[in-house]
Amino acid sequence: MKLATFKRHLIESFKSLKRNGWMSVAAFSAVTVTLLLVGVLLSVLMNVNKIAADVENDVQVRVLINRGTTQAQQTKLKNKLEKLAEVKKITFSSKENELSKVVKSYGKGFKLFGGDGNPLYDVFIVQAKKPQQTVRVAQQAKKMSFVYDAKYGGTSAKKMFAIVDNIQKWGLGISLLLLFVAVFLISNTIRITILSRQNEISIMRLVGATNSFIRWPFILEGAWTGLFGAVIPLVIVNFGYVWTHRVLSQALASTSYRLLTPGTFLLEIDALLILIGIFIGALGAGFSMRRFLKI
Amino acid sequence: MIEFKHVFKKYANQVVAVNDFNIKIQQGEFVYVIGPSGAGKSTFIKMMYREEKPTSGQIKVNDYQLEEIKNSKVPFLRRELGVVFQDFKLLPKLTIFENVAYALQVIEKQPAAIKARVEHVLGLVKLASKAPAFPNELSGGEQQRVAIARAIANEPKILIADEPTGNLDPETAAGIMEILERINQQGTTVVMATHNSHLVNEYRHRVIEIEGGRVIRDQDEGRFFQDEASNF
Numbered sequence: 221m222k223l224a225t226f227k228r229h230l231i232e233s234f235k236s237l238k239r240n241g242w243m244s245v246a247a248f249s250a251v252t253v254t255l256l257l258v259g260v261l262l263s264v265l266m267n268v269n270k271i272a273a274d275v276e277n278d279v280q281v282r283v284l285i286n287r288g289t290t291q292a293q294q295t296k297l298k299n300k301l302e303k304l305a306e307v308k309k310i311t312f313s314s315k316e317n318e319l320s321k322v323v324k325s326y327g328k329g330f331k332l333f334g335g336d337g338n339p340l341y342d343v344f345i346v347q348a349k350k351p352q353q354t355v356r357v358a359q360q361a362k363k364m365s366f367v368y369d370a371k372y373g374g375t376s377a378k379k380m381f382a383i384v385d386n387i388q389k390w391g392l393g394i395s396l397l398l399l400f401v402a403v404f405l406i407s408n409t410i411r412i413t414i415l416s417r418q419n420e421i422s423i424m425r426l427v428g429a430t431n432s433f434i435r436w437p438f439i440l441e442g443a444w445t446g447l448f449g450a451v452i453p454l455v456i457v458n459f460g461y462v463w464t465h466r467v468l469s470q471a472l473a474s475t476s477y478r479l480l481t482p483g484t485f486l487l488e489i490d491a492l493l494i495l496i497g498i499f500i501g502a503l504g505a506g507f508s509m510r511r512f513l514k515i
Numbered sequence: 516m517i518e519f520k521h522v523f524k525k526y527a528n529q530v531v532a533v534n535d536f537n538i539k540i541q542q543g544e545f546v547y548v549i550g551p552s553g554a555g556k557s558t559f560i561k562m563m564y565r566e567e568k569p570t571s572g573q574i575k576v577n578d579y580q581l582e583e584i585k586n587s588k589v590p591f592l593r594r595e596l597g598v599v600f601q602d603f604k605l606l607p608k609l610t611i612f613e614n615v616a617y618a619l620q621v622i623e624k625q626p627a628a629i630k631a632r633v634e635h636v637l638g639l640v641k642l643a644s645k646a647p648a649f650p651n652e653l654s655g656g657e658q659q660r661v662a663i664a665r666a667i668a669n670e671p672k673i674l675i676a677d678e679p680t681g682n683l684d685p686e687t688a689a690g691i692m693e694i695l696e697r698i699n700q701q702g703t704t705v706v707m708a709t710h711n712s713h714l715v716n717e718y719r720h721r722v723i724e725i726e727g728g729r730v731i732r733d734q735d736e737g738r739f740f741q742d743e744a745s746n747f
């Protein structure tokens with residue numbers, strides 16, 4: 221395409237955005253809401269996948285030792301654990317040590333529980349040889365004497381996944397619905413442009429403008445609506461994620477789970493939101509052209 | 516060159532608007548298409564620039580075999596034709612200059628070449644001084660001259676006019692006729708559908724008369740035989 225032609229298409233597309241006023245705003249808002257939801261959902265989804273992978277790679281079983289267990293009894297328990305075929309390594313963490321981890325991730329308020337009021341247990345942190353073996357190690361440890369409980373990473377994570385799974389399904393449904401609404405509003409806005417320019421279009425056709433020449437301004441108008449609609453979601457998702465990441469990372473500090481770091485992850489999300497925005501814009505334009513621009 | 520061979524056009528409502536047309540128009544001819552309202556003149560003309568497709572038969576315009584070409588080729592066919600209508604079809608928000616330039620811009624002519632060409636064709640229709648005016652500031656005759664300027668801006672081989680004087684008084688119509696004659700003298704084929712018996716009898720050219728979708732006369736230097744008083 222010639223530069224002059226492209227410049228002309230650009231100007232035309234901006235003109236009709238402006239001319240359509242509130243219609244453009246409505247279409248633009250629909251894109252904004254849709255992409256905001258898609259952005260949040262994607263962030264949650266991708267992090268859940270990341271943590272699921274972390275859980276799967278997690279070889280750690282926490283064996284909580286009964287209160288009042290003597291040093292000798294602890295050693296006996298440790299020996300017994302070491303004999304399990306699946307166990308690779310065992311480290312001891314006292315309840316004071318455990319508390320200081322909690323204080324580190326949840327705040328100084330928990331210092332109140334220091335000394336005799338400490339509600340936590342002494343713990344053997346047992347590393348299995350393979351992630352799949354954690355369940356068996358935990359089951360066997362539970363049966364041993366002096367053991368209060370044995371937890372592996374999956375226990376609480378699984379509950380969380382069930383909840384998140386529901387959120388995902390609903391979120392996906394709502395996102396699709398919104399996507400639909402956005403495409404519909406964009407196609408309606410562009411239909412207005414097409415109808416208001418019938419005269420011009422018929423003259424363009426009469427003097428031999430090609431179909432793609434006639435279509436370009438409308439596709440661009442749709443693409444702009446999608447692109448501009450992506451701006452607010454981009455800002456919110458980027459700042460929101462950086463903030464959330466900081467807060468949640470502290471909470472997860474004591475575990476072996478990590479959220480996706482903002483850098484490349486956000487670049488991916490940004491690119492995706494922009495692409496989806498442009499795509500629904502162009503799709504909306506495409507629909508109205510099929511119906512109202514009989515070429 | 517325009518050639519119709521056994522061309523039929525039946526609309527969806529079963530009206531046969533064009534019934535077995537066999538017509539050849541050589542490059543450089545001036546042809547009137549006459550006949551009462553509803554005779555099929557517009558349908559005949561629309562098939563030339565492929566606004567309508569024939570139901571059957573062959574149509575050749577310049578080097579295009581119209582029943583064979585793809586839709587994507589139609590714009591290129593139209594660049595070799597100029598079309599003028601009774602209602603001018605100018606864009607009210609553009610100046611006279613811009614209206615003519617528009618036709619060249621949308622077929623992606625070089626901007627530098629456009630300006631010179633627009634000035635040239637506005638000169639041909641004697642409207643150079645009106646270039647900065649808007650269509651509603653011009654008389655009907657002047658607006659039709661702008662439409663003609665736009666139609667010939669891309670130097671078409673054929674100029675098609677569907678009742679170009681239909682909305683104009685006799686004197687103004689004669690002015691339009693002078694311009695069409697001049698364009699024809701420069702080698703452009705002119706096909707003009709008209710009701711205007713005065714013009715047909717005054718400026719003698721080949722006449723194709725249609726009635727009820729059939730060609731009932733095709734005559735060089737023909738006259739308009741209908742009850743002439745009723746037409747004016």
Ligand SMILES: Nc1ncnc2c1ncn2[C@@H]1O[C@H](COP(=O)(O)OP(=O)(O)O)[C@@H](O)[C@H]1O
Pocket residue numbers: 526527528530531532550551552553554555556557558559
């Ligand atoms: N798009 C159309 N659909 C159905 N019938 C049409 C259409 N256009 C024209 N006709 C019919 O075809 C016949 C010829 O019309 P037209 O070519 O416009 O005649 P003219 O230009 O000589 O007045 C008329 O009977 C008219 O009603």
Ligand SMILES: [Mg+2]
Pocket residue numbers: 556557558677
């Ligand atoms: Mg007609």
